Amino acid sequence: MLTFLVRRVVSALGTLLLSSVLVFLAVQALPGDVATQVLGRDATPDAVAALRKQMGLDQPAWERYGHWISGALHGDFGTSLVTTKPVGGEVAQYLGNSALIAVVTILFAVTGSLVLGIVAGLYRDRWPDHLISTVSLVGMSVPEFVVATVLVLAFSVTVPVLPAVVLYGPGAGTGQLLPAVWLPAASLAIVMAAYIVRMARTSVIDVMASEYVTTARLKGLSTWRVVTRHALPSALLPTLHVIALNVAWLVGGVAVVENVFNYPGIGKLMLSSVQNRDLPVIQAIALISAVVYVLCNLAADLGSMALNPKLRTRGGRIR
DSSP states (O other), X not given: OXXXXXXXXXXXXXXXXXXXXXXXXXHHTXXXXXXXXXXXXXXXXXXXXXXXXXXXXXXXHHHHHHHHHHHHHTTOOOBOTXXXXXXXXHHHHHHHHHHHHHHHHHHHHHHHHHHHHHHHHHTTTSHHHHHHHHHHHHHHHSOHHHHHHHHHIIIIIISOOSXXXXXXXXXXXXXXXXXXXXXXXXXXXXXXXXHHHHHHHHHHHHHHTSHHHHHHHHTTOOHHHIIIIIIHHHHHHHHHHHHHHHHHHHHHHHHHHHHHTTOOSHHHHHHHHHHHTOHHHHHHHHHHHHHHHHHHHHHHHHHHHHHOGGGTEETXXXX
16 A cells, blocks of 8 residues: 555656656747847847846756756746746736636536436436436537637526626635636536546446446345445546546636636636746646646545555555
């Protein structure tokens, strides 16, 4: 158990290190010159050269990477080229706003999709299964910005009960942003839940057809006990990884939805940073996205190991 945990954590740290290298190289490979972008096309060569020296762009790439990753490990991602504010504080402010959407999305998407997937699996080839499968296939086929637009037309235009756009800045409080959270969260939850429903349905069907579930039924256990004590833990194993991947997808998917609703979150900051070529902010957001992705997969692996003892030991030896 401990050996597996240590190996998995070391693997995650190695993935993060490789991700940081790729993020740095990808940002450095972007076309154009940052100093010229900051000073404008009319800047003199001397002014551009002076700014490049001030920003450390005249140093070798490996040296700049060392400075960047060393600062990132201490929470210092540099200074924004646009706002001249510390990147860490700025990203944290936007990230907190996005976390509000993410919490609501995960709460409704995971809970609802697991229930629907289990119902579809238990009622295989009957009308609840057909209805849930059809809706989930539609959810998988429609992009999140289309879902967001439809929800705006429904709940902001036809029945104006929720705001279509956010008029507050990144410094808005939770109470100010809360009314504007529901439509972005619903847009993400619909797309996210579709994949989890399909996986949960397939897992439940496979588990319910297994021999130990048949044995449990022959012993006279009720359907509820068979599902909750035998089928559900096994069905959750493959579903956990799909949930983890979808939670990690939120970091990218939220960028599109936040821009549709003008929501001051990390996705909106990322797109504006790319437009303004604000490299320190882009690097920080990309690295944070990698951290979220790795942590989600690590949590899924540990969750699978907790649900299935066979993944932990075999013959008294740690696997």
